[in-house]
Amino acid sequence: MADFTIEYPGTLAEALSFLDPDDPSVRPVGGGTALMLMMKSQMFHPTRLVCLSRLSEPMTGCREDGDHIRIGAMTTLSQVEHSALIAAEFPVIHNAMKNLANVRVRNVATIGGNLAHGDPHLDLPPIWAALGAEAIIHGPSGQRSVKVEDLFQGYYETDVADGELITEIRVPRLPGWRATYRKVTTRALHDWPAIGLTLAARFDGDRIADIRLVLSAAVDIPQRLRGAEEVLRGHRPDAMLLARAGDSAAAEAPMEHDSRGSVDYKVHLLKVHILRGMNEIGKG
Amino acid sequence: MTTRHISFTLNGRAVTASVQPHENLIDMLTTAFGLRGARESCGQGLCGCCTVHVDGQAVSGCLFLADMAEGTRIDTIEGLGGADGTLDPVQQAFIDAGAFQCGFCTPGFVMMVKTLLADDPDPSDDTIRHYLSGNLCRCSAYPEIVAATKLAARRIAAEGRP
Amino acid sequence: MSATKASHAIGQSIPRLESRDKVTGRTEYVHHFVLPGMLHGKILRSDRPHARIRAIDTAAAAALPGVFRVVTIDDIRTVIPHPYYGPAFHDQPILADGKVRFAGEPVAVVLATDRHIAQQALELIDVDYEELPFVENEIEALHSDVRVHDTLKPAATFPDLKHLKGVRDTNVALQYRLDRGDTEAAFASADHVFEHSFKAQPVMHTPMEPFVAVADMRDDRLTLHTSTQSPSFVRIEIARLLGWPENRVRVKVPHLGGGFGGKLYIKLEALVTALSMLARLPVKISLTMEEQFFMVTRHGCTFRIKSGVDKDGRLVARRCDIVWNGGAYADIGPRVTQKAGFTSAGPYDIDNLTIRSSAVYTNRPPAGALRGFGAPQTAWAYERHTDIIARELGIDPLDFRRRNLLRQDRPQATGTPMTDAALLPVLDRVAQLLDWKTPLVRSEDHILRGRGLAVGLKGITAPTTSVAIINLYADGSCGLYISTVDMGQGSDTVMAQIVAEELGLDPASIRVINPDTDVTPYDMATLGSRSTFHMGNAVRRAAADVRDKTAALAAALGLPEGHNVPPSELLRKKYGMQAGNIVGVGSFIPDYQKPDPATGQSQKATPFWGIGACGAEVEVDSETGHVTVTKLVSVGDIGTPINPRLVTAQLSGAAIMQLGFTMTEKMDFSDGQLTNGSLADYKIPGLLDIPVSFINEYVENTQGTGPFGAKGAGETSSIALSPAIGNAVSDAIGAEVTETPLTPETVFRAMQSASRADRS
Incomplete structure (x- = not known):
């Protein structure tokens, strides 16, 4: 060594x-x-x-900042899991924690490291992306911010350059939005997902006023399914529409075969879980 | 090879150790202190055989750089129980419930149950299953481990001590 | 010896003797073993499934500061001229010898004082390979032009393999045959004939303590500290490799962090021995969890099964053709092929039987023993087959089984009678626990429910020997010297209970000496559910010998019969002080009749019958194929329990392990390369995988030849668990599943093909 x-x-x-x-x-x-x-x-x-363990605020902790919530990059996953603020503002994040890695990893791993790793199988980055969060990045030339959905550039590749580091995640409060993360495992309950699917939507009566869908795990980077969003936006999510959204999602996200499933099967799972996820958040 | 001297608290005593940058907590606890209860098995933080407490929280020793232990409080299975040899209630419950076979994963499970019961003195079955879902026992003493956790919780509550 | 018994130790659920050490983290494992001056070895492994080695350049690695030496097969030959080993075939080289036969095979070793340096040096070794075509699938290997080995090299220790010596141009290491009655004629006259094919996947033991061994070679003697299940075999085989007498090789085994059949025969022991001879220093090799996948696996297999049934729903004929994927080296695969072969027709009374069971070499990691010696893979096929037949005939699967089950003392396929085999009671108890006659609530929303059961049997490796020594010390306390390895199953405790019962002592006071071939006597190995039965009988005889010798001592001292003088006083009288020993020895080898080589028939093919039945209830997601096992029931015939809690833990542990082999575990290969060799990608059961309703029981039975009526139990619930779940899944989805594991996609595909068949 x-x-x-x-x-x-x-x-x-x-x-x-x-x-x-x-x-x-x-x-x-x-x-x-x-x-x-x-x-x-x-x-x-x-x-x-x-x-970075000796750095303090703003690198640590969760706090309110007007119409945003800011989470320091060195906040551990456990701290986020047990934060009353996060549970109230982003139940989708809170709910994802129970099946994310294990207690020991959550006690040590940090929100910033989790993003910077660029691993497409992780649970939180696609959720941050669907929530419209941005990463605050500091480097030799100062501070910049990048939307999480634009942070990933390839398999284990991010926009964070050598010499830079993520200091905070800034998440907009989303009144009226409901979100769910579906971790679809196929080999065991405790496993990397075959596909990860985040659905976040705002409803206007029974119509979908706005929506963000993010696919993860089966693709190189957490990926917005914009075509499927377009199919759904402004409409009532009946079975026919959701099936069309599923077809669109399958067409815009080329997935890979691996030991968690064939491409055909993952496409099938994606369609099933778009339907189930929309039913879940549609119920409110 | 760069060697650094670090100071920390190990099972209640102030200690120092010299560590190399690539060493993890298990390397250090085994070689510098002869502590063998936490062991590296899967090497990926998935099995929990290497569970130790850092500042009261359970961590995977195999994924924790020894260098980062500077200034922390580290507790291992060897620190449980009384100086007179009495066992911790969790250890005793593991014996009474028959919650192990080969014993290789046992210290890791015991250390996890310690922090679980510190957080939640009366955990539900579902809480126990989720909290311990990141510890693997290939002999599969799982039903007995759940029983031991509940037995320990009952005894600790009855004795009114942590 | 006092005839009064201080305790009734048999049938008591006493805690394991080593309990305190285990919960305090002080149990001794080879994992932590160190010796002064010890070197660490790291293994360079082949990244090709089949290739000739043109050259190995070790210069850069050897030059790395901190590296002691880099070793290849050429170096090993200087100390072990014929460096091939194996329990059945001497086919496995200590390091690759001119050729690699699977991706992951050891090619070279770096020795260093620091294992991190050894690891780093591996990257500096350059191997020049000439790639060869390879064969992975067992069926292809039967007829492939690719030859994994040029000739067969059976070991002399297995006389029944002698005829295979020097056989060329085949990948079939061995074919087991059994013939009874006239199968073809019975098929011709049967009212119904069914034929199906099933597959089982390769899986791995994954003990939490990975394989580890330390060799300490001095000028004229060798000590091995190794996590083996077979210390006596290791000594014999290493002595053979070195051309030494057994008494210059010492094998010491503390507790094991799990074994499950993986840590048998020679694993790392030959390699560390050669390395220690070359280095003239102690050498340790500790595998990582990832490396374990290249050491030994459980056989995948293809099983074609054909049955004839008469108009009354009675099985009249069966043919079993099984091909076992043995990987690149035979290990104990030929014995798996034979032992699983002879029970592969299942626990049914069938007059006309043909069985062909073949061990086949492929370019995969070697396959060996894993909790059941092939019985679980065969039961997967014959018990799925049973359900399909019953469904097609419109007979309830339980009734069909009861109609055909082998009853007490009826001859099994080999002709050996089913003595002390509680087949019907275990099956009926499972049905009762499943509430079999009450209909299930079938489905709601997108959930399909199903229920299934299965029953199976297993023969026990025979004939094998166990020897025990009890040493009664001068104060009347005693030590038990046995080479049975306690790898978690609790053998130390059970054997102490037997001694305690026989000698009227407290079991917790018995000191069980861990295997050390300089100290503890011969035992064939800790495997195949044999220890409680074989060693238990030997320990009982040793205790009887102690009693006899004590009585003789009392008589020699002139004491009257019925005296009440304890042994410690007898010794004091004899030696005039606290001195001396009373040493009792017992050995046990069961009755056995070698099967007729042509027909496989034998009146005594197994020392006892392993018998288990399982039941399951499942919920299948009709849209994704995802299976949730909601209830799992396992009922075993373990004879009479010596320690009920320990035996129940064996039933429960084996059931959960087999649940993993049924639902999630599979070694995935792509182009000859293992693609999921770590616990991140090879999923063994955790707490969330245990069904909410999980029941493990045994029925009342007595094994007449067993110690206190006991028989072995380590594999009992492994046997029939997979088909119980498979039958439940097929019941739920109305389509047949034929291969394990039952992943969501596998089940989804079965549903799809069934609905396609319905439409057409």
């Missing part, structure tokens, strides 16, 4: 000074669970790890 150093900056500025825009072997570390897995499987050989 090649030697490397671990730094513990006390401030954000110090943290950025330890990072290196020209060296992908220098990485920021949140809880380190995903990074440890990559190091153990010889997929990543660091020269320097910049551990």
Whole structure:
């Protein structure tokens, strides 16, 4: 194992000074669970790890900020799971936690690390995307923000450059919206999903006023299903319409065969769960 | 190889250790302190055989860089029970319910049940199943582990102590 | 010896002797074993399923600071000239020898003082391969031009394989045959004939303590500390490889973190022995969980089964053709092929039988023993087949089974009578627990409900020997010396209960000495539900020997019969102080009659019958095929329990393991490469997978030849569980499932093909 150093900056500025825009072997570390897995499987050989555990607000905690909720990147998944604010504002996030990894991982893994990892099988990134959240990113040239749905650029690739780090997630409060995340596992209850499907919608009477659908796990990045959204937006979600939305979703999201299922079967699951998910949030 | 000296509290005692950057908590606890209760099995944080407590929270020792233990409070299975050899109520309940076979995963389950009962002294079956769903026992003593958890909860409540 | 018994130890659910150590994390496993100066070995594995090795360049790895040495087969030959091993065939090289036969096969080892450095050095080894065509499927392997081995190399220890020596141009390692009656004539005259084909998938043991072994080679002796289930076999086989007498090889085994049939015969032991000889230092190899998948697996198989039934719904003929995917090395696969073969017609009274069971080499990781020796795979086929026949004949599946079941003392396929085999009671109890005669509420919304049951049997590996020594110390306390390995099943506790019962002692006071071949006597192995029966009988005889010797000592000291002087006093009288021992020895080998090689017939083919029945209720999602097992029932015939709680834990544990093999577990291969070799992608059961209603029971029975009426129980509920669930799923969806695991997609496809068939 090649030697490397671990730094513990006390401030954000110090943290950025330890990072290196020209060296992908220098990485920021949140809880380190995903990074440890990559190091153990010889997929990543660091020269320097910049551990963010000593940074404080705004990197930690969940708080209200006008019509947004802000979550510090170093907030652990457990802290989000047990946050009354999150449970009240985004029950879809709260509900996803129970079947996300396990207690030990949730105690250590962080919201920021979970996003920055870029793994398309994860549960939270597609939900953030469907909620219209944005990631606040700090780097050598200052601060910028990127919508979570635009953050992912490929399999394990994100828009966060070397030398940058995610400091916060900013999620709009969505009065009147209802959302659900369907983690569809096919090998065991406790598994990476064969497909992940997030549905978030606002209803106007029995019509869908607005909707966001995000598919994850079976595709390289969490992906908005805009065609299916278009089919649904403004209409009453009856079985025929949902079937059309399913066809559209299947056409716009090329999925991959793997040990969790064939392409045909995943397409079938996608259609079934668009229907079931809409029925779930349609009931209110 | 860069070696760093770290200080932390291990089972209630202040200790120091020299660690290399790539070492995880289990490497350090085994080599520097001879503690063998937490063991690496799957190596991916999925089986829970390596469960230890960091600042009162259960973590997978195999995915936790030893270097990050600086300044923390670490508790392991070896720290449970009284100095006179009395067992912790959770350990005793595991014996009385027959909640293990080969025993390799047992310390991990015991440490998980400790934090579960600290959070929820009277957990439902559903809560127990979800909380312990990230621990694997290939001998499959699962029904007995659920029974042991409930037995421990009842005894702790009856004795009025944590 | 005092005739009064201080306790009645048999039938008591005492806690395991080692309970405190297990809950405090102090149990001794080889996992943690270290010796001064010990080196760590890391294995470079083949990334090709079948290839010739042109060259291995180890220079860069050897030059890495901290690396002690890089070892290939050429180095190993300098210390072990004929480096091939195996329990049935001497076909497996200690490291790849000019050729690799599966992706994952060990090619080279890096030795270093730091395992991280050894790991890093692996990346610097360059192997030049010439790729060869490969064969993965067992049916293709029967006729493929690809030859996994050039010639067959049976081990001398199995006389019945001698005729295979030097056989060329085949991938079939062995074919087991059984013939009874005239099967073809009976098919011709049967009122109905049914034929189906079933498949079982390769799965793995995944013990939580991965394979690990330490070799400590000194000039003239070797000590192995290894997580093996078969210390006596390891000593014999390593001594054979070294050309040494057994007394220069010592094998020590503390507790095991699970075994399940994986840690049998030679696994890492030959490799660490050779490495320690080369390094002249102790060497340890600890596999990772991922590497375990390349060590040994459970056989996948294809089973074609054909039955003739008369107008009264009686089975009159059956033909079983089973092909077992043995992987690249035979391991104990030939014995699996024979043992599972001889019960593959199921627990039914059929006069005309033909069985052909073939062990086939493929370019896959080796397959061996796993909790049932093939019986669960065969029961998957014959009990699904039974349900399909019953449904097509319009007979209730329970009634059809009861009509055809082998009754007490009727001859099984081999001709061996079904003595002390509670087939009917276990089946009836399962039906009762399922409330079989009460109709199910069939479906609602998109949920389809179904119910199924199954019953099966298993023969026990025979003939095998166990030897036990009881050493009564001068104060009257005693130690039990046995080579049975306690890997979680609780054998230490059960054996202590037998000693306690026989000698009138408290079981918790018995010291059970862990296997150490310098100290503990021979035992064939801890496998196949044999220990309680074989070692239990040996321990009983050792205790009787202690009693006899104590009585002889008392007589020699001139004490009258019926005296009340305890053994410690007798020893004190003899030696004048607290000194001496009374050593009792017992050995056991069951009656056995070798099957006729042409017909497979034998009046005594098994020491006892393993008998289990299972039942299941399921809910199937009609839109996705997702199966939820809502109720799982397992009822075993375990004879009379010595420790009811431990035996129930065996039933429950085996049921959950088999639930994994039925629902979720499967080693996936693509182009000869394993694609899911880690617990992230190979899904073993966790707490959420356990059915809400989960019942494990045994029926009252007595194994006449067993210790206190007991028989083995480690595999009892493995046998019939898969088909019970499969039958429930087929009952729910109205379509037949024929292969495991019952993934949602597998079930969905079965539903789709059935509805297509309905439409056409």
